[in-house]
Amino acid sequence: PKGDSGPRGEQWAWTAMPATRPCFYAQTEKSKGWKMELFLHGQSVGQKVFKTASFLKPFQEAQQVCAQAGGQLPSPRNAAENEALQQLVEFENKGAAFLSMTDSQTEGRFTYPGGEPLVYSNWNPGEPNNSGGNEHCVEMYTNGKWNDRPCGEKRLVICEF
Ligand code: 293
Ligand code: CA
Numbered sequence: 001p002k003g004d005s006g007p008r009g010e011q012w013a014w015t016a017m018p019a020t021r022p023c024f025y026a027q028t029e030k031s032k033g034w035k036m037e038l039f040l041h042g043q044s045v046g047q048k049v050f051k052t053a054s055f056l057k058p059f060q061e062a063q064q065v066c067a068q069a070g071g072q073l074p075s076p077r078n079a080a081e082n083e084a085l086q087q088l089v090e091f092e093n094k095g096a097a098f099l100s101m102t103d104s105q106t107e108g109r110f111t112y113p114g115g116e117p118l119v120y121s122n123w124n125p126g127e128p129n130n131s132g133g134n135e136h137c138v139e140m141y142t143n144g145k146w147n148d149r150p151c152g153e154k155r156l157v158i159c160e161f
Contacts, residue, residue, distance in 0.1 A: 045084035049161045050074055052092050059137045059151035062098050066159035073100035074140075074160040075112050077120050086144030088158060096139035097156035099146065103128070104136045110148075122146050 038044065042051040053065055066072050076082040076099070089097045101118065103110045107130065110118055128135065128148035135148035139155050149155070 041088075043084040043088050045081050048081060048084075050085050050088055051159050051161065052088050052097075053157040053159065054092060054094070055157060056094065056154040057157050058154055059098055059102075062155070062157045063100075065157050069159055069161075071159040071161040072113060073098055074158050075100045076122070076140075079120070079122075082120070082122050082140075082144055085140060085158065086142070089140055089144075089156065090142045092156055093142075094156045096141050096147070096149075097158045099138040099140055100160070101138050102136050102151070103130075103148070104151075107136075110138065 038049070038051070041054065042049055051071070057065060063073055074085050074097070076085050085097070100113050101110045105111060105115070108128070110121075110128065112118070122145055124141065124145035124147050127146060128138075130148060132150070134150045137149050137151040137153075139147050139149045139153075141147060
């Protein structure tokens, strides 16, 4: 898919960089543009890259945005990944971001998109509380803590690659 035009008229597009994960890069200034884009809007942690879309969407649309880009919503699986993602959420300054996990299958049992149970969690004290009986998605606050939320709420879209 075609991307947006940047502030200097450069074209940005989703693609697979050679020997790495798919990420956003500038066609005009290949690796230099890619590095700057990741520096400003991404986080690299281990073999994983988190990249912010900078806009807010309900969960299902957010899932589609990430899938279209060749990634998925973020699944922080340890403290280092959680902190990398938190830095991005904080820097974006657009409020909380959606994570990939839901308890849509079985209430109270949060799983990754593949259905596996969580290997790591960073719930805010008192969460998940299924407030109002309809909180099947998970948001990350700017402080890195997690809260279950209704999937129809609009939250910052960050993708994992
Ligand atoms: C309740 C109690 C609050 C909590 C909130 C969230 C909503 O209103 O303390 O912050 O639920 O869990 O997702
Ligand atoms: Ca909650």
